[in-house]
Amino acid sequence: MQQQPLRIGILGGGFGGLYTALRLNELVWDGPRPEIVLIDKSDRFVFSPLLYELVTGEMQAWEVAPPYEELLANTGVTLIKDEITGIDVESQTVQLAARSPLKCDRLILALGGNTRPSDIPGVKEHALPFRTLTDAHRLQQRLRHLEQSDREEIRVVIVGGGYTGVELGCKLADRLGKRGRIRLVDRGSEILKGSPDFNREAAKQALSDRQIWLDFDTEIEAVQAEAITLLYKGQVDTISADLVLWTVGTAVGELIQNLPLPKTAQGRVQVEPTLQVPGFPTFFALGDATDCTDATGQLLPATGQVALQQADFCGWNVWASLNDRPLLPFRYQPLGEMLSLGVDAATLTGLGLKLTGSPAYLARRLAYLYRLPTLQHQLTVGLNWLTRPLLKGLVQNN
Numbered sequence: 001m002q003q004q005p006l007r008i009g010i011l012g013g014g015f016g017g018l019y020t021a022l023r024l025n026e027l028v029w030d031g032p033r034p035e036i037v038l039i040d041k042s043d044r045f046v047f048s049p050l051l052y053e054l055v056t057g058e059m060q061a062w063e064v065a066p067p068y069e070e071l072l073a074n075t076g077v078t079l080i081k082d083e084i085t086g087i088d089v090e091s092q093t094v095q096l097a098a099r100s101p102l103k104c105d106r107l108i109l110a111l112g113g114n115t116r117p118s119d120i121p122g123v124k125e126h127a128l129p130f131r132t133l134t135d136a137h138r139l140q141q142r143l144r145h146l147e148q149s150d151r152e153e154i155r156v157v158i159v160g161g162g163y164t165g166v167e168l169g170c171k172l173a174d175r176l177g178k179r180g181r182i183r184l185v186d187r188g189s190e191i192l193k194g195s196p197d198f199n200r201e202a203a204k205q206a207l208s209d210r211q212i213w214l215d216f217d218t219e220i221e222a223v224q225a226e227a228i229t230l231l232y233k234g235q236v237d238t239i240s241a242d243l244v245l246w247t248v249g250t251a252v253g254e255l256i257q258n259l260p261l262p263k264t265a266q267g268r269v270q271v272e273p274t275l276q277v278p279g280f281p282t283f284f285a286l287g288d289a290t291d292c293t294d295a296t297g298q299l300l301p302a303t304g305q306v307a308l309q310q311a312d313f314c315g316w317n318v319w320a321s322l323n324d325r326p327l328l329p330f331r332y333q334p335l336g337e338m339l340s341l342g343v344d345a346a347t348l349t350g351l352g353l354k355l356t357g358s359p360a361y362l363a364r365r366l367a368y369l370y371r372l373p374t375l376q377h378q379l380t381v382g383l384n385w386l387t388r389p390l391l392k393g394l395v396q397n398n
């Protein structure tokens with residue numbers, strides 16, 4: 001009787017999951033090649049650091065969010081587009097919304113996080129998150145609607161002075177131009193906590209150049225259809241807002257919170273430096289859904305940069321666990337930090353470099369081009385970046 005091949009189930013096709021699948025696909029197997037199955041509820045991978053470029057039209061959806069089918073064509077990876085509704089940890093079986101359960105020999109949990117839910121009145125109904133392609137499309141729709149209205153001013157309140165709030169604020173200011181009235185609200189006393197000083201100063205300058213108002217030490221009391229209520233030093237104030245954007249924090253979903261795996265108080269799955277879940281040697285996890293210290297003991301931030309580097313190790317370690325080889329402890333190499341600060345502007349600190357303005361913009365673009373999944377996608381996007389300005393020029397001259 002012919003033996004069924006082993007099956008590796010990768011749950012989630014984001015930075016952690018997709019890049020692990022691509023890594024596993026490259027490796028040479030001692031015995032029969034296992035089936036590599038990637039499961040995601042969406043049909044597109046989202047390169048989230050470039051999601052802001054959709055707001056300004058600097059990039060198109062196919063560049064930032066290519067379909068998995070395209071990325072996985074010519075690979076041995078099987079794609080299942082379905083929602084994972086549960087995981088039986090003991091039997092390593094994945095429950096799916098529209099298909100029969102899938103039993104796997106190795107499981108890789110890479111389901112990422114969601115925008116942290118809030119019980120502040122009106123947030124769920126009226127504030128827009130900015131995390132997924134759907135969020136970006138919904139924002140574009142709202143902006144188009146507001147831009148086509150006869151409003152003299154378009155008042156935007158962004159809640160959260162972290163990376164998303166700052167980057168989104170600058171892009172929105174550039175898109176809305178003179179009509180834009182943008183406020184960034186944060187309960188703390190500065191933007192970009194934990195960021196290198198150079199980047200924070202560049203961001204402050206970019207916000208100030210765009211006349212983005214900063215409200216620090218301010219809590220949100222409620223969000224209404226066309227207003228937001230703020231609390232500052234005991235004083236409550238309701239101001240008009242055509243658009244409220246909610247960019248506050250990441251939380252893991254209920255599915256992960258309910259798993260009988262070792263977790264942190266915040267519900268993140270604990271992993272060893274080998275990216276195995278303690279006590280579950282055939283269960284690997286990476287990315288935003290996890291809490292990981294690397295081989296040197298440093299606690300890792302929930303970023304794409306970490307998930308991407310983990311994917312390399314995760315792919316290797318899953319392969320090693322099936323080929324009787326030693327597993328490698330993950331070592332994180334911080335490569336620095338890049339932020340977009342409006343159209344054609346950015347700031348960058350890392351690898352001995354400190355750049356702002358157009359040089360940072362160019363370096364950021366090239367770094368992300370290099371990081372896009374698959375050589376084919378890198379080439380198509382790169383070619384588009386080269387030819388688009390030429391085509392634009394030709395159209396303008398005719």
Ligand SMILES: Cc1cc2nc3c(=O)[nH]c(=O)nc-3n(C[C@H](O)[C@H](O)[C@H](O)COP(=O)(O)OP(=O)(O)OC[C@H]3O[C@@H](n4cnc5c(N)ncnc54)[C@H](O)[C@@H]3O)c2cc1C
Pocket residue numbers: 011012013014015016017039040041042045046048049050051052082083084085110111112113130131132163164255286287288289302303304305306307338
């Ligand atoms: C707007 C924005 C900008 C960012 N910019 C940067 C940046 O500049 N630099 C940086 O390092 N990091 C950045 N990040 C953070 C980075 O995107 C995350 O840290 C990274 O995506 C985490 O990777 P992950 O694989 O854990 O999760 P994700 O990339 O979020 O992938 C999770 C995947 O799981 C799928 N999924 C979830 N639940 C289910 C389910 N029940 N069933 C099936 N599929 C499911 C999702 O569809 C998704 O494809 C940014 C994030 C955002 C939102």
